[in-house]
Amino acid sequence: MKDKFKVAFIKPNMGLVHGKPYYDRGRMEPLTFAVLAGMLPEDVDCVLYDDRFERIPFSKPVDLVAINVEIYTARRAYEISREYRKRGIKVVLGGYHVSMIPEEAAENADAIMIGDSEAIWPQVVSDSASGKLKKIYNGFFPPILKGLKTKWEIFDGKSYLPIRLIQFSRGCINHCKFCATGTLYKRTHVCRPPEEVVNELAEQKCQFVFFVDDNIIADPDTAKDLFRRLIPLKKKWIGQASLNFTNDPELMDLMKKSGCAGLVIGFETVVPENLALMEKNCNLQLESYESAIEKTRKMGLMLWGAFLIGYDHDDINSIRKTVQWAIDHKFCFSAFNILSPYPSTIIYEEMKNQNRLLYDKWWLDDRYHFGDAVFKPAHMTSEELTDACFWARRRFNNPLTILKRALDFETNAKDLWSILTFFAYNPLFRRELFKKHGMVLGYRGKYKSF
Ligand code: B12
Ligand code: SF4
Incomplete structure (x- = not known):
């Protein structure tokens, strides 16, 4: 009997901490591969190697290697690709970073996939099986999401946080100057049929779900349809959304009834002039952050505030003010991301033209460490x-501040589940922030996995 064609999916790690691979205790299942595996016919064998906590068995036979590449994992992804190609195994790269800078990725692979791979990925595998792999594959734009099947079985036996990831929609209706999604999707937003999403979830035992959509309410009517269908499932879910859902009482009501426990909100900054520079229109159109947050509190939502630090109207004082604001609002979690221009974004081009970038390709540069500013701030x-x-990051996550934030009886301490969630993840994220800071990207030949 002929052996099945075997594809190895690889989620690369970011890099090294004190000379050893970064070990992320807060890792989630890499949904991308459940989606890619779901597109392939039964006669293709799929295996997943997660470089974030497993050694990659480079010498194990495999017919095609498929690596997901994001900007922080690009260097490691290229190292892994080199190891396989040295052994004569074909490598295809895909993901956000590949789509943002395909020429760089193409130098590091046998084939690259630009954009969303629905409808094209099975062709890549069959071309490879017949020895006709092409150098470049272009995905359909906008992507076709009907009929998608998420094959979570690919994660069986591996250890991830106990939360099931799923995607309802892709893209975004905004185009913030710093954002990769805005750059790639050009204000296009596509939903999966809500009934397909809910049918998939109904079969899942896991009671806690993360919708990874960049903005789950971008198409409010279809989101309402999804939420109505979710209600009977009685699952708890979290997701990412822009705050303008607070202007629509019906949407808020359905969101709550469908089991929404918390949301990641991209506040980005408390400096209005920065919002204008970012062209973050969904936030500029709000009456005020305060009144919108008050409404989410009434819903009992636990908020994860996402902030971008370093825009041109930021100075030390405004950064201090932003952190204090996040603490005062008792956000369950917050991410203070340093502005890091990604190639092909508007901000990258602007900074390059103004000669403000410290390195041309900071994500590949030996001098760069995770958490470093890579441009000259104003x-x-x-x-x-x-x-x-x-x-x-330290201030928001210091133990006293964690306690202060916990004491919010409308949100973080409203019931046992919320308290447990708050205290399970706040100390974890605190530990990870220290571990991650100063990490070098890639393994640089210092650490090999066999
Ligand atoms: C969920 C998520 C997370 C989760 C983690 C998820 C996980 N499993 O580990 C959390 C919140 C922890 C997180 C963390 C971070 N994230 Co994140 N994250 C996302 C998000 C919102 C969804 C990813 C996802 O699951 N998508 C669903 C799948 C199905 O879509 P996809 O990956 O795009 O895959 C499709 C195509 O791209 C293609 N494809 C992808 N890979 C491959 C590979 C091959 C071989 C092929 C053929 C095709 C292919 O096929 C798929 C189907 O069409 C994306 C934004 C987005 N819209 O995708 C950001 C995003 C990927 N994250 C990003 C970043 C920067 C980060 C952080 C570094 C943030 C920070 N500063 O700390 C961290 C660290 C990430 C890390 N590598 O460790 C950036 C990456 C930017 C870039 N230029 O690469 C994104 C794009 C957000 C953004 N708009 O800027 N993230
Ligand atoms: S709203 Fe969010 S996902 Fe959309 S472009 Fe802006 S930052 Fe990106």
């Missing part, structure tokens, strides 16, 4: 920005 030095951002 009102401080890049070192000051690096320090301020690390300070912001």
Whole structure:
């Protein structure tokens, strides 16, 4: 009997901490591969190697290697690709970073997939099986999401946080200047048929779900349809959304009834001039953050505030103000991300033209460490920005502040589940922030996995 064609999916790690691979205790299942595996016919064997906690068995036979590449994992992804190609095994790269800078990715692979791979990925595998792999594959735009099957079985036997990831929609109706999604999707947003999403979830035992959509309410009517169908499932879910859902009482009501426990909200900044520079229109159109947050509190939602530090109207004081604001609002979690221009975004081009980038390709540069500022800020030095951002993370996550944030009986401490969730993840995220800071990207030949 002929052996099945075997595809190895690889989720690369980011890099090394004190000379050893970064070990992320807060890792989630890499949904991308459940989606890619779901597109393939039964006669293709799929295996997943998650470099974030497993050794990659480079010498194990496999017919095609498929690696997901994001900007922080690009260097490691290219290292893994080299190891396989040295052994004569074909490698295909795909994912956000590949779509943002295909020419770089193409130098590091036998084939690349640009954009969303629905409808094309099975062709890549069959071309490879017949020895006719092409160098470049272009995905359909906008992507066709009807009929998608998420094959979560690919995660069986592996250890991830106990939360099931799923996607209802792709893209975004905004185009913020710093954002990769805005750059790739050009204000296009596509939903999966809600009934297909709910049918998939109904078969899943896991009671806690993360909708990874960039903005789950971008198409409010289809989101309402999804939420109505979710109600009978009685699952708890979290997701990402823009705050303008608070202007629609019906949407809020359905969201709550469908089991929404918390949301990641991209506040980005409390400095209005920065929002204008970012062109973050969904936030500019709000009456105020305060009134919108008040409505989410009434819903009992636990918020994860996402902030971008280092825009041109930021200085040390505004960064301090932003952190204090997040603490005062008792957000369950917050991410203080340092502004890091991604290639092909508007902000990258602007900074390049203004000669403000410290390195041309910071994600591949030996001098770069995770958490470093990679450009010349307007009102401080890049070192000051690096320090301020690390300070912001420490301040928000210091033990006393964690306790202060916990004491919110409308949200984080409203019931036992919320308290347990708050205290399970806050200390974990605190540990990870220290571990991650200063990490070098890639393994640089210093650490090999066999
Ligand atoms: C969920 C998520 C997370 C989760 C983690 C998820 C996980 N499993 O580990 C959390 C919240 C922890 C997270 C963390 C971070 N994330 Co994140 N995350 C996402 C998000 C919202 C969804 C990813 C997802 O599951 N998509 C669903 C799948 C189905 O879509 P997909 O991956 O795009 O795959 C499709 C195609 O791209 C293609 N494809 C993808 N890979 C491959 C590979 C091959 C071989 C082929 C053929 C095709 C292919 O096929 C798929 C189907 O069409 C994306 C934004 C987005 N819209 O995708 C950001 C995103 C990927 N994250 C990003 C970043 C920067 C981060 C952080 C570094 C943030 C930070 N500063 O700390 C961290 C660390 C990430 C890490 N590598 O460790 C950026 C990456 C930017 C870039 N240029 O690469 C994104 C794009 C957000 C953004 N808009 O900027 N993230
Ligand atoms: S709203 Fe969010 S996902 Fe959309 S472009 Fe802006 S930052 Fe990106």
